[in-house]
Amino acid sequence: MHxxxxxLKGQYRSIKPEIDETLRKVIERQDFILGEECRLFEEEIxxxxxxxxxxxxxxxxxxxxxxxxxxxxxxxxxxxxxSFTFFATAEAVSLVGAKPVFVDIExxxxxxxxxxxxxxxxxxxxxxxPVHLYGQCADMDPIIAIARKRKLRIIEDTAQAIGATxxxxxxxxxxxxxxxxxxxxxxxxxFGDAGMIITNDKEIADKIRMLRVHGSTRRYIHSEIGMxxxxxxxxxxxxxxxxxxxxxxLESRRRHAKYYCEKLKDLPLILPYxxxxxxxxxxxxxxxxxxxxxxxxxxxxxxxxxxxxxxxxPLHLQECYxxxxxxxxSLKEAERxxxxxxxxxxxxxxxxxxxxxxxxRINAFFER
Ligand SMILES: Cc1ncc(COP(=O)(O)O)c(C=O)c1O
Numbered sequence: 001m002h003x004x005x006x007x008l009k010g011q012y013r014s015i016k017p018e019i020d021e022t023l024r025k026v027i028e029r030q031d032f033i034l035g036e037e038c039r040l041f042e043e044e045i046x047x048x049x050x051x052x053x054x055x056x057x058x059x060x061x062x063x064x065x066x067x068x069x070x071x072x073x074x075x076x077x078x079x080x081x082x083s084f085t086f087f088a089t090a091e092a093v094s095l096v097g098a099k100p101v102f103v104d105i106e107x108x109x110x111x112x113x114x115x116x117x118x119x120x121x122x123x124x125x126x127x128x129x130p131v132h133l134y135g136q137c138a139d140m141d142p143i144i145a146i147a148r149k150r151k152l153r154i155i156e157d158t159a160q161a162i163g164a165t166x167x168x169x170x171x172x173x174x175x176x177x178x179x180x181x182x183x184x185x186x187x188x189x190x191f192g193d194a195g196m197i198i199t200n201d202k203e204i205a206d207k208i209r210m211l212r213v214h215g216s217t218r219r220y221i222h223s224e225i226g227m228x229x230x231x232x233x234x235x236x237x238x239x240x241x242x243x244x245x246x247x248x249x250l251e252s253r254r255r256h257a258k259y260y261c262e263k264l265k266d267l268p269l270i271l272p273y274x275x276x277x278x279x280x281x282x283x284x285x286x287x288x289x290x291x292x293x294x295x296x297x298x299x300x301x302x303x304x305x306x307x308x309x310x311x312x313x314p315l316h317l318q319e320c321y322x323x324x325x326x327x328x329x330s331l332k333e334a335e336r337x338x339x340x341x342x343x344x345x346x347x348x349x350x351x352x353x354x355x356x357x358x359x360x361r362i363n364a365f366f367e368r
Pocket of ligand 1: 059060061085086088089131157160180181182183193194195275347
């Protein structure tokens with residue numbers, strides 16, 4: 001049996017008539033740029049995510065860049081974030097000319113260690129970007145308290161966690177801005193790149209609406225230097241269909257995760273930890289092994305089970321950030337997690353036979 005980390009073909013097959021029909025309609029209308037689908041999808045996302053405004057953009061990375069620009073963050077400013085995330089989180093900070101300041105993670109959830117944030121604040125700090133990694137929220141209350149006390153803004157990188165909740169509040173809706181990615185492999189994935197920002201602040205929403213179309217509110221009149229970063233109308237049409245199924249897909253992911261957790265609990269592995277106040281969406285189901293990760297990965301590969309480490313090099317140790325002066329040992333928990341974790345398939349369409357196959361092979365590894 002071959003188990004891919006993700007197989008999107010089954011998902012497409014399950015909704016093919018609806019997807020094909022909606023795409024056909026957009027094509028027939030030749031309505032590609034900021035059309036009706038985009039507007040309706042933005043409205044639907046505000047309802048789904050519990051925010052007042054939503055602005056569709058071209059990717060999750062652009063959402064971060066535009067969020068930072070909307071908060072006037074740029075050269076001379078510092079932004080605190082986690083070192084254990086996808087590169088785009090910090091890249092966006094660098095691209096607006098600001099400096100990312102990395103802090104360590106809390107080893108059980110892999111999310112930003114809120115106890116390390118205050119020590120990283122300097123007079124230049126303007127914002128904190130918590131990342132809701134693997135589909136569960138960072139511990140937002142302490143982050144919000146620090147941000148209020150120190151007058152910092154919060155951008156929630158919600159690329160991996162649409163639909164997750166923290167103490168009943170939706171991911172992305174708790175800070176000043178939430179950024180979403182609809183990269184195809186995300187729990188709500190487009191047929192290409194797509195992203196969105198959500199916010200309760202009308203001024204921020206208006207500014208991002210202006211920045212995403214070359215800094216313009218009236219045709220050919222430009223009040224600021226903006227970008228071309230619109231949510232493609234064809235992508236919005238696909239995403240509108242998929243959004244209707246998202247909650248049932250997230251439920252399947254949680255069901256699979258529960259099954260793995262039950263069946264793997266007696267092995268010398270560290271399984272995902274979910275605090276009571278969180279509802280996880282399992283964008284990734286991540287195992288942690290004390291010992292030889294490479295041997296474990298090789299065993300899984302030989303069993304035709306795809307597995308991957310997200311992320312093998314924490315951002316503070318990336319070559320492009322060498323000038324920031326971090327070194328091995330600077331952020332120990334992020335470094336340990338990078339060397340001890342791997343994600344296995346948890347996508348909704350997995351069958352019980354496939355889950356059992358993965359579980360049996362993992363058991364076999366520890367029986368050797
Ligand atoms: C945590 C995180 N932030 C940002 C991004 C960037 O999103 P995109 O690929 O849509 O630009 C991603 C995913 O790719 C991500 O996982």
